[in-house]
Each structure stands twice: as C-alpha cells, then as structure tokens.
Amino acid sequence: xxxxxxxxxxxxxxxxxxxxxxxxxxxxxxxxxxxxxxxxxxxxxxxxxxxxxxxxxxxxxxxxxxxxxxxxxxxxxxxxxxxxxxxxxxxxxxxxxxxxxxxxxxxxxxxxxxxxxxxxxxxxxxxxxxxxxxxxxxxxxxxxxxxxxxxxxxxxxxxxxxxxxxxxxxxxxxxxxxxxxxxxxxxxxxxxxxxxxxxxxxxxxxxxxxxxxxxxxxxxxxxxxxxxxxxxxxxxxxxxxxxxxxxxxxxxxxxxxxxxxxxxxxxxxxxxxxxxxxxxxxxxxxxxxxxxxxxxxxxxxxxxxxxxxxxxxxxxxxxxxxxxxxxxxxxxxxxxxxxxxxxxxxxxxxxxxxxxxxxxxxxxxxxxxxxxxxxxxxxxxxxxxxxxxxxxxxxxxxxxxxxxx
Amino acid sequence: xxxxxxxxxxxxxxxxxxxxxxxxxxxxxxxxxxxxxxxxxxxxxxxxxxxxxxxxxxxxxxxxxxxxxxxxxxxxxxxxxxxxxxxxxxxxxxxxxxxxxxxxxxxxxxxxxxxxxxxxxxxxxxxxxxxxxxxxxxxxxxxxxxxxxxxxxxxxxxxxxxxxxxxxxxxxxxxxxxxxxxxxxxxxxxxxxxxxxxxxxxxxxxxxxxxxxxxxxxxxxxxxxxxxxxxxxxxxxxxxxxxxxxxxxxxxxxxxxxxxxxxxxxxxxxxxxxxxxxxxxxxxxxxxxxxxxxxxxxxxxxxxxxxxxxxxxxxxxxxxxxxxxxxxxxxxxxxxxxxxxxxxxxxxxxxxxxxxxxxxxxxxxxxxxxxxxxxxxxxxxxxxxxxxxxxxxxxxxxxxxxxxx
Numbered sequence: 001x002x003x004x005x006x007x008x009x010x011x012x013x014x015x016x017x018x019x020x021x022x023x024x025x026x027x028x029x030x031x032x033x034x035x036x037x038x039x040x041x042x043x044x045x046x047x048x049x050x051x052x053x054x055x056x057x058x059x060x061x062x063x064x065x066x067x068x069x070x071x072x073x074x075x076x077x078x079x080x081x082x083x084x085x086x087x088x089x090x091x092x093x094x095x096x097x098x099x100x101x102x103x104x105x106x107x108x109x110x111x112x113x114x115x116x117x118x119x120x121x122x123x124x125x126x127x128x129x130x131x132x133x134x135x136x137x138x139x140x141x142x143x144x145x146x147x148x149x150x151x152x153x154x155x156x157x158x159x160x161x162x163x164x165x166x167x168x169x170x171x172x173x174x175x176x177x178x179x180x181x182x183x184x185x186x187x188x189x190x191x192x193x194x195x196x197x198x199x200x201x202x203x204x205x206x207x208x209x210x211x212x213x214x215x216x217x218x219x220x221x222x223x224x225x226x227x228x229x230x231x232x233x234x235x236x237x238x239x240x241x242x243x244x245x246x247x248x249x250x251x252x253x254x255x256x257x258x259x260x261x262x263x264x265x266x267x268x269x270x271x272x273x274x275x276x277x278x279x280x281x282x283x284x285x286x287x288x289x290x291x292x293x294x295x296x297x298x299x300x301x302x303x304x305x306x307x308x309x310x311x312x313x314x315x316x317x318x319x320x321x322x323x324x325x326x327x328x329x330x331x332x333x334x335x336x337x338x339x340x341x342x343x344x345x346x347x348x349x350x351x352x353x354x355x356x357x358x359x360x361x362x363x364x365x366x367x368x369x370x371x372x373x374x375x376x377x378x379x380x381x382x383x384x385x386x387x388x389x390x391x392x393x394x395x396x397x398x399x400x401x402x403x404x405x
Numbered sequence: 406x407x408x409x410x411x412x413x414x415x416x417x418x419x420x421x422x423x424x425x426x427x428x429x430x431x432x433x434x435x436x437x438x439x440x441x442x443x444x445x446x447x448x449x450x451x452x453x454x455x456x457x458x459x460x461x462x463x464x465x466x467x468x469x470x471x472x473x474x475x476x477x478x479x480x481x482x483x484x485x486x487x488x489x490x491x492x493x494x495x496x497x498x499x500x501x502x503x504x505x506x507x508x509x510x511x512x513x514x515x516x517x518x519x520x521x522x523x524x525x526x527x528x529x530x531x532x533x534x535x536x537x538x539x540x541x542x543x544x545x546x547x548x549x550x551x552x553x554x555x556x557x558x559x560x561x562x563x564x565x566x567x568x569x570x571x572x573x574x575x576x577x578x579x580x581x582x583x584x585x586x587x588x589x590x591x592x593x594x595x596x597x598x599x600x601x602x603x604x605x606x607x608x609x610x611x612x613x614x615x616x617x618x619x620x621x622x623x624x625x626x627x628x629x630x631x632x633x634x635x636x637x638x639x640x641x642x643x644x645x646x647x648x649x650x651x652x653x654x655x656x657x658x659x660x661x662x663x664x665x666x667x668x669x670x671x672x673x674x675x676x677x678x679x680x681x682x683x684x685x686x687x688x689x690x691x692x693x694x695x696x697x698x699x700x701x702x703x704x705x706x707x708x709x710x711x712x713x714x715x716x717x718x719x720x721x722x723x724x725x726x727x728x729x730x731x732x733x734x735x736x737x738x739x740x741x742x743x744x745x746x747x748x749x750x751x752x753x754x755x756x757x758x759x760x761x762x763x764x765x766x767x768x769x770x771x772x773x774x775x776x777x778x779x780x781x782x783x784x785x786x787x788x789x790x791x792x793x794x795x796x797x798x799x800x801x802x803x804x805x806x807x808x809x810x
Binding site for chain 2: 150162166343
C-alpha cells in the first residue's frame with residue numbers, strides 16, 4: 001500500500017489485510033483479487049494482474065485444486081501446465097459446496113477489490129454468491145465473470161473450452177494450408193485472448209472506480225473475444241460475399257507477405273508497402289519486378305501473389321535462409337526465419353528482454369516460464385512468487401479475516 | 406468529463422478541450438489519447454480505448470494517412486481493413502516531418518493523457534519527441550511505444566509485421582497438420598495480441614497515475630507478447646526436451662480434445678476431465694471405453710489419444726454433425742461444429758451478444774464490423790463514431806489548441 005500513501009482518495013478502502021509481501025509495488029499494488037477460475041483462461045488473466053502487483057488469492061477446491069493441476073506435462077508430479085500460469089498467486093483451499101466455505105468467500109469479498117469467476121451462468125447465483133448479494137456488502141467490488149458464451153443469449157449455459165470457441169468463432173476455418181482441413185491454432189488462443197480482454201475489462205473498471213467510487217459487473221464471453229480478432233476476415237466476407245477459407249501462410253490482402261522456400265528451409269518476407277517492396281527487389285537483385293504491371297502496387301501484388309511468389313522463389317531457392325536474412329536485414333526489409341520452440345527460448349532478443357524466467361518449484365525444481373511483456377518504466381511487472389502448492393496460503397489468508405473481524 | 410465531476414482528484418488535469426461528444430461516458434471517459442500508430446496492432450489497441458470511452462486523436466500523414474488506408478478489401482474506394490479497426494477515432498492530418506507539425510504534436514501532448522507510437526526505436530528521438538522531452542512538459546503523460554522487438558536488445562531496430570513475429574515466436578512451428586509445414590495463424594494475432602497487451606499496459610498506467618500523479622514509459626514488443634502465449638509449449642519443451650511441432654487439431658496434453666470426423670463434416674469434442682469423458686461415453690453409447698485401462702485418466706487418454714480417436718470416430722462417423730451436437734449438448738459435453746465466417750456473423754449467440762455492428766461509412770455505406778467483448782454493466786463500451794475520413798477532424802482538434810493557448 002506504500003505507493004498509494006501520497007494520495008488521499010476518498011473512495012480508497014483502507015485494506016490493511018496484513019503485511020504486504022516485500023516489493024509489491026507494481027501498477028496494481030494494493031489491489032486484492034479473489035480468483036475462482038481454473039484451467040487456463042481466467043488464471044492467465046489473474047497471473048497478469050499478479051505480475052502487475054495485485055495480490056491474487058486463488059481459491060481452490062480442497063484436496064483436488066484447480067483442474068489444471070491434473071494436466072501434464074508433469075515434473076516430479078508437479079504440473080507444468082499449472083505452473084506456467086499460476087505464479088504470483090496465493091492458494092487457499094475453500095469448499096464452496098459448503099455453507100461455511102461460501103461464508104468465508106463472502107467475508108473475503110467484503111474487503112476485496114475484484115472477484116473473478118468462471119463457473120457456468122447460474123452457479124454463483126445458486127450458491128448465493130451472485131453479484132447483487134456481494135455488491136450489497138461491498139459496492140466497490142468489481143465482479144468479473146468469464147464464460148464460454150456469456151451471461152446472456154441462447155447458448156449462455158453451454159460449456160466451452162479453447163477448441164470449442166476456436167471452432168465456433170470461425171478462426172479454424174481460416175487457418176491452415178490452402179485446400180486443407182480447418183486447423184486449430186497451436187497455442188490456446190481460445191483461452192488466452194479472452195484472458196487478455198478480461199484483464200482489460202478489470203483494470204478499466206478499477207480506473208473508473210477511482211472516479212465513481214463504484215464497482216461493476218464484467219461479463220466476458222470467450223466466443224465474443226475470438227469474434228473480435230476476426231476483424232479482417234469479417235470485413236473481407238462482408239465486402240466480397242465470399243467465405244474466407246484457409247490460405248496457407250500468405251496474407252489475404254498484402255503481398256509479398258508469406259513463407260518462401262529458400263535452399264535449406266523456410267523464410268518469411270513481409271514487404272507491406274511499395275517502399276519495402278522496392279527495397280526487397282533491389283536487395284535480392286530482382287529490380288525488373290518493380291516495373292512489372294502485375295506488381296505495381298499492393299492491391300495488384302496481392303491479386304497476383306502466386307506469380308510473384310514463384311518469381312521470388314526462383315531467386316530465394318538458390319541460397320540458404322541465413323544468407324537471405326542477412327541480405328534483407330541490411331536492406332531493412334521485414335523478414336524472419338521460422339523458429340522452433342528450442343530456438344525461441346534461447347534467442348538473444350528473447351533473453352535480452354527478460355522473456356524467459358526461472359521459477360524454483362518445490363517438487364519440480366527449476367522451471368522456465370515466459371516473462372511479462374508489459375514493460376512499464378516506473379512500475380515494472382515482477383515475478384515474486386513461484387506457483388503455489390495447493391492450500392499453501394490457506395492459514396495466512398484466513399487468519400487475516402479473523403484479525404479484521 | 407461529466408462522470409468524473411463527483412471526484413476531487415488532486416492529480417486530475419483540468420482538460421476542458423472543448424465539448425465532449427455526447428454520451429462519451431465509458432470507463433475511460435475523459436482520457437485523451439494521441440495515436441501515432443498505423444496498420445493493425447496499435448490501431449486495434451486505440452480502438453479498444455475508444456470503445457471504452459477515451460477520446461482518440463489519430464495523427465495521420467497529410468495526403469496519405471495510415472498505410473492501412475491502402476490495404477484492401479475496398480468498397481467504393483474505402484478500405485475495409487482500415488474501417489474495421491478505426492471507429493471511435495478522430496483523424497488529424499499532421500506532418501511530423503516538419504518542425505511545425507512536431508510543435509503541434511508537442512502542444513497536443515501537453516494536455517493529453519496517453520501518447521501511443523509505433524515508429525522504429527530512434528525515430529521519435531530524432532524528431533525531438535522522445536519521452537524525456539514530452540515528460541518535461543507533461544509529467545502525467547503515459548508514453549506507450551509499440552515495436553516489433555522492443556526498445557532494448559540486439560534486434561531493437563529490426564522491422565516487424567504480424568507474420569515476422571508469428572515466425573520468430575515459434576507459434577508457426579506448433580500450428581498446422583501433423584507432419585505438415587509450419588502454419589501462420591489465419592488471423593493477425595502477431596498484431597492483435599500485442600495490441601491487447603499494449604491496452605493492458607496503458608490502462609494499468611492510468612490506474613497507477615491516480616495514486617502517484619505520474620505518467621511513465623511503456624515499451625511493448627510484439628515478439629515478447631507472442632512468446633507469452635506459448636506458455637504450455639515452453640513448459641512442454643522444458644520438461645521433456647522434445648521440440649513441439651504441429652500436431653493438427655488435438656491438444657498436446659488433454660484428450661479427447663480434437664476435431665472428429667462425423668458423417669458429413671467435422672465435429673469438435675473437448676472432454677477435458679474424467680467426468681466429462683464419462684458423460685461423453687454414456688451419451689454416444691461407448692461406455693466400454695470408460696473401463697479401458699488406456700483411457701482411465703487424462704494423462705492416459707492423452708498418451709493414447711490416437712487409439713481413442715479411432716474408436717470414437719467409428720461411432721461418430723455414422724451420423725451427421727447436427728445429430729451429435731444435439732446429443733452432446735444435452736449431455737453437457739463441450740462440443741461444436743466448425744463454423745465458417747458467414748455462419749459466424751449470423752449465429753444467434755453472436756448476434757444476441759451484439760458482436761456484429763453496423764457502421765455507415767461515407768463512401769462504403771453500411772459496413773459490418775465486430776463489436777466490443779468488454780461487457781461492463783455500468784459503463785458499457787460504445788461505438789459512437791464510424792471510422793474517420795483522412796483529416797476529418799483536423800480543424801476541430803487544432804482549433805482547441807488555439808483556444809487554450
């Protein structure tokens with residue numbers, strides 16, 4: 001709470017819930033989040049809130065915990081799936097199926113800033129933990145719900161996971177090789193992108209509360225969030241009437257912007273405007289393409305991208321990827337090799353940015369996870385705590401409640 | 406500024422820059438954003454800020470504007486690529502290559518809350534628009550930079566677009582059919598995910614400023630952001646030593662969680678825990694699989710997912726997708742058809758959530774774009790303005806500067 005002491009905010013709760021962990025001075029220092037979410041989407045959001053300095057109290061089912069604890073890969077029995085998104089959190093075992101457990105949750109929410117939950121619509125209501133009830137005891141509470149389809153609409157009660165919303169949002173229908181089957185994005189963006197929108201909604205509500213003094217309800221649907229990232233595909237369909245399908249690695253309306261075959265592997269070139277296209281042609285010695293009517297501007301190049309690709313690959317195929325990366329980098333043309341995960345985690349730029357961190361877990365030992373990309377100069381995000389064992393902070397957190405009673 | 410009037414914040418600038426547009430009362434009402442970004446990533450961020458009620462002043466190169474205006478598809482000469490991410494913004498033509506233009510930008514920043522820029526590192530410094538200079542005139546300014554690789558590290562000056570960071574982050578190496586080539590995600594997540602992290606950083610800095618009274622510098626790198634979403638792939642590689650590759654549509658550590666072939670197309674089933682697996686087996690009449698040692702828990706099912714898939718498809722292949730969706734929905738098993746973009750934009754759930762909006766553009770006429778997924782109860786996001794024509798608000802915005810001089 002230290003960083004807030006210089007500001008007399010009439011709406012700030014005086015939440016002295018015990019000693020804050022040393023050094024918790026991120027942008028969200030002083031914010032307490034009660035986290036009822038499991039698996040990946042909600043926990044990804046609360047990890048970001050924790051990285052930014054919020055105190056995240058993760059409520060877990062006694063004896064079993066977050067379902068993610070049962071999902072591999074495992075190292076010495078500790079789930080790396082769980083560890084990768086649960087650092088900077090405290091774990092409290094609490095049985096929400098019992099009246100006593102629910103009363104403790106209510107007590108926690110009375111002094112909390114944010115509640116995040118991802119149960120199916122109706123579950124929190126059934127437990128008497130609905131927004132209206134909790135708001136009546138703490139009008140400042142921000143009550144954030146994350147579901148597959150939202151709190152409204154005909155499908156509100158349907159269950160969802162990553163691949164369900166990847167399929168239903170249309171993203172699978174536009175991913176994959178041309179003529180091939182619909183393809184799931186290899187990372188769980190059906191969970192992760194909603195986790196990011198959930199975070200934006202929560203922090204925006206925290207900001208707004210500084211002016212209104214009031215919390216509010218946030219209703220995030222995984223499907224909504226994935227529809228949002230279709231932007232260009234919706235625009236394309238609406239303006240042409242043609243259903244977009246998988247088109248391999250090229251961009252639907254920019255060229256050259258694709259994977260190209262070099263002598264020993266794939267190379268990415270992204271020349272998104274006329275000036276970059278000119279630089280590309282000069283750099284690889286194909287100046288004649290700049291005079292070609294088929295390639296005179298981006299719409300023309302995009303229309304004739306297949307011809308252009310063939311002509312470029314006739315040249316690119318003669319030398320290895322590393323040669324072309326050097327040539328194109330010197331010319332200022334956006335380009336890249338296609339890296340594997342082992343290459344990514346040891347890449348000098350990734351390491352220089354602190355994007356690979358080491359946690360020391362009680363069972364698994366040293367574990368590498370990704371860092372935070374939110375580089376704020378005065379209040380940088382910090383990874384201060386490894387992922388918790390189940391119930392590791394039950395005593396500490398519940399004791400505070402007694403001392404404030 | 407109305408919603409803030411009930412709060413005496415000692416740090417709030419008294420920014421009465423003229424009449425606010427009617428009804429601008431989102432969570433970020435009263436926040437002014439000066440936006441120097443182009444293409445997709447930065448504009449996606451500032452669109453979200455605008456949806457949340459911030460005033461976004463988009464600075465564009467005179468005569469030419471945002472490069473996105475030259476990227477198709479076009480309707481009556483208006484770029485749908487541009488329209489899809491630039492609603493709720495004002496367009497001001499300003500030549501940053503001229504000393505006069507740069508002075509106007511400085512004047513705008515003196516009374517702004519946020520500056521967002523996506524030039525290569527060094528450009529703003531060269532123009533005398535670096536953070537230290539602007540901060541000296543407005544210590545409350547949040548100065549957010551978005552680049553391919555960040556302000557630090559050996560690759561800081563390299564250019565990047567979506568496909569460059571998709572390739573370098575490893576995401577392409579884990580997307581695609583098993584044994585097939587690395588595959589670009591069909592939506593521009595290399596731009597959109599950094600846009601989301603940029604938004605989180607900006608709003609977090611706005612929140613923190615309520616307590617410190619100070620702005621700060623935000624340094625977002627597209628590559629960092631994509632590394633963050635690898636979570637599970639990094640964990641898998643680190644714990645097994647095996648480089649993850651494309652594995653089609655299945656999940657690396659959950660089964661059954663994949664596309665399955667029904668009689669007339671593909672079906673998604675996501676049974677992520679024992680209880681859902683049991684429900685699935687009962688629903689489709691394969692109770693015997695529950696007794697099978699190969700499928701006794703999620704790690705076993707994941708290890709034997711290929712056998713499991715074959716057995717499930719023997720049953721699923723006998724009836725059409727719609728039959729199985731009904732059966733599985735009734736049983737509460739997460740499932741989905743793989744929808745095309747035309748099916749998505751008319752889906753009852755998508756429409757019920759207000760996720761398809763209509764803008765009326767001056768040249769293109771009625772245009773459909775995606776809505777905002779950040780459903781806040783008291784301060785819902787609003788789409789109040791269509792995408793601007795180039796320079797449409799130059800007079801209005803610059804006039805304000807004169808009236809406050």
